[in-house]
Amino acid sequence: MDDFYKEYILDHYRNPRNFGRLDRPDAAAEDLNPLCGDRIRFELKVDDEGRVTDVRFSGRGCAISQASASMLSESIVGQKLEDIARMPKEKVLENVGIGISPARLKCATLGLKVLKSAALGEIASWPEEPA
Amino acid sequence: MIATRDLRTAAIARDFPLLFQPTSRGKRLVYLDSAATSQKPQCVIDALVHYYTHDNANIHRGVYELAQRATDEFERAREKVARFVNAAEPAEIIWTRNTTEAINLVSYSWGLGNLRPGDAILTSQLEHHSNLVPWQLLAAKTGAELRFIEVDEYGVHRLDDLEAKLEGAKLVALSHVSNTLGTIAPLATIVPLAHAAGAKVLVDGAQSAPHFRVDVRDLDLDFFAASGHKMCGPTGIGFLYGKRALLEAMPPFLTGGDMIKSVEYTSTTFNELPWKFEAGTSDVAGAIGLGAAVDYLEAVGMDWVREHERRLTAYALERLATLVPRGLHIYGPQNRDQRSSVVSFNLADIHAHDVASILDTEGICVRAGHHCTMPLMEKMGWPATARASFYLYNSEEDVEALIGGLEKAAGIFKV
Ligand SMILES: Cc1ncc(COP(=O)(O)O)c(C=O)c1O
Numbered sequence: 001m002d003d004f005y006k007e008y009i010l011d012h013y014r015n016p017r018n019f020g021r022l023d024r025p026d027a028a029a030e031d032l033n034p035l036c037g038d039r040i041r042f043e044l045k046v047d048d049e050g051r052v053t054d055v056r057f058s059g060r061g062c063a064i065s066q067a068s069a070s071m072l073s074e075s076i077v078g079q080k081l082e083d084i085a086r087m088p089k090e091k092v093l094e095n096v097g098i099g100i101s102p103a104r105l106k107c108a109t110l111g112l113k114v115l116k117s118a119a120l121g122e123i124a125s126w127p128e129e130p131a
Numbered sequence: 132m133i134a135t136r137d138l139r140t141a142a143i144a145r146d147f148p149l150l151f152q153p154t155s156r157g158k159r160l161v162y163l164d165s166a167a168t169s170q171k172p173q174c175v176i177d178a179l180v181h182y183y184t185h186d187n188a189n190i191h192r193g194v195y196e197l198a199q200r201a202t203d204e205f206e207r208a209r210e211k212v213a214r215f216v217n218a219a220e221p222a223e224i225i226w227t228r229n230t231t232e233a234i235n236l237v238s239y240s241w242g243l244g245n246l247r248p249g250d251a252i253l254t255s256q257l258e259h260h261s262n263l264v265p266w267q268l269l270a271a272k273t274g275a276e277l278r279f280i281e282v283d284e285y286g287v288h289r290l291d292d293l294e295a296k297l298e299g300a301k302l303v304a305l306s307h308v309s310n311t312l313g314t315i316a317p318l319a320t321i322v323p324l325a326h327a328a329g330a331k332v333l334v335d336g337a338q339s340a341p342h343f344r345v346d347v348r349d350l351d352l353d354f355f356a357a358s359g360h361k362m363c364g365p366t367g368i369g370f371l372y373g374k375r376a377l378l379e380a381m382p383p384f385l386t387g388g389d390m391i392k393s394v395e396y397t398s399t400t401f402n403e404l405p406w407k408f409e410a411g412t413s414d415v416a417g418a419i420g421l422g423a424a425v426d427y428l429e430a431v432g433m434d435w436v437r438e439h440e441r442r443l444t445a446y447a448l449e450r451l452a453t454l455v456p457r458g459l460h461i462y463g464p465q466n467r468d469q470r471s472s473v474v475s476f477n478l479a480d481i482h483a484h485d486v487a488s489i490l491d492t493e494g495i496c497v498r499a500g501h502h503c504t505m506p507l508m509e510k511m512g513w514p515a516t517a518r519a520s521f522y523l524y525n526s527e528e529d530v531e532a533l534i535g536g537l538e539k540a541a542g543i544f545k546v
Contacts, residue, residue: 005485005543014480038484038514060514062482063544104488 069111158494208422248274313473368417
């Protein structure tokens with residue numbers, strides 16, 4: 001756990017990437033971890049093929065939740081919403097490194113949970129494919 | 132003098148076996164989360180084992196000797212708690228699961244029958260959700276207005292407009308001690324004014340009953356709620372004190388077995404106090420365990436407990452102040468007499484959760500988050516705080532461990 005707070009985690013915490021809001025996002029979702037009050041919002045721009053073209057996240061919370069969301073935001077431009085909606089949580093756990101305690105698992109995965117619900121919300125709003 | 136006190140503390144700590152169980156990293160356990168729940172002395176653990184080994188039977192029912200013994204022990208525990216808070220009689224003590232249930236009992240049983248549109252419920256900005264949400268619901272159901280005593284930046288009650296706020300109030304519901312900031316409510320000032328305005332007073336004693344002597348008659352409280360698990364007792368047991376006249380006039384909260392005198396198919400005569408409010412089989416072992424906890428606290432002496440915590444908290448505040456240059460913010464009342472043994476803080480830009488995780492690696496248990504006081508955190512503009520809370524078994528060595536852990540956190544985060 002000591003080495004959990006690696007240099008790059010602190011860097012993402014203090015200088016989060018893609019932090020902020022988008023002007024008229026195509027998809028957005030927000031959630032909080034009631035245990036600690038951590039809050040994360042993800043906003044996405046999506047092209048006609050359902051690929052993410054831009055992303056911002058905002059919110060506040062611990063180094064683990066913020067760094068995890070920041071790293072996640074770096075890896076999703078160009079990805080299809082369907083793939084994001086299926087992204088396993090191992091992906092973010094890999095990002096933040098090993099040794100996370102069960103109590104902090106929710107912090108590490110909050111960003112992914114929000115991102116997925118943004119993706120799922122957008123997919124659900126698409127018109128049915130003509131048969 | 133100080134040395135004798137340290138010896139006494141060390142002897143007290145030895146009564147709590149869990150404190151001597153090292154962590155999985157082999158660290159000494161430094162338990163600084165007694166505001167969440169206290170550790171249990173061996174005598175309380177023994178009382179539970181003894182009850183299940185020798186006295187277990189359902190109470191108030193069996194005619195046989197064993198059932199009588201269980202009933203006697205259960206009622207003796209009630210007498211102990213009544214004496215502990217100086218109730219006029221044991222029948223004014225109702226067993227509940229915890230503080231939350233005791234407050235809900237009053238909200239439903241007293242509140243629904245006594246509040247009307249135009250009435251007001253006065254609480255404060257410091258409250259634990261347990262002493263806020265029930266009043267929000269009661270206000271919504273009855274059309275009463277919910278008002279708040281404001282607190283300043285240190286979490287101290289602002290009483291300048293109290294009399295105006297009390298106008299039309301039927302109930303004043305306040306925590307005796309804030310679990311987030313440690314503020315001790317100025318009840319000696321508030322209660323007489325509340326009564327003069329025609330309001331009843333409920334005090335949430337979850338954080339006071341464990342830490343100093345509470346005299347419900349001297350304070351002239353109408354209701355007082357507390358939890359056994361925060362005062363060296365087991366989980367699952369708490370109590371409500373209420374003045375007899377009020378309790379007599381209130382309808383039962385839960386209904387069923389035990390709370391009845393006689394039942395016909397279509398009607399029921401309710402039991403007398405206190406059993407009218409104790410539907411179903413109670414937590415008999417829990418009540419007996421809480422009785423043992425009260426015995427333990429009285430043997431130590433509640434004045435000793437308060438004095439010990441007051442010194443230790445002063446020591447902690449002094450030691451924590453050395454970290455102010457590294458960005459430590461300490462919250463809560465500046466005046467020691469207004470503060471119990473709770474210290475909330477943040478370290479520079481490090482989130483409280485990260486602070487708590489790093490302290491955990493050193494065997495130090497502190498709480499991090501909103502402490503079930505989300506509106507207070509929002510008002511103060513703190514996303515979260517870390518909270519160390521001290522009890523009779525904590526020592527200066529525990530404070531030193533905390534300081535060391537915070538220095539480590541500051542080092543990792545380079546502040
Ligand atoms: C001030 C205060 N009130 C109420 C409660 C609720 O206690 P319980 O969960 O035992 O009902 C707590 C416990 O954290 C508290 O600190």
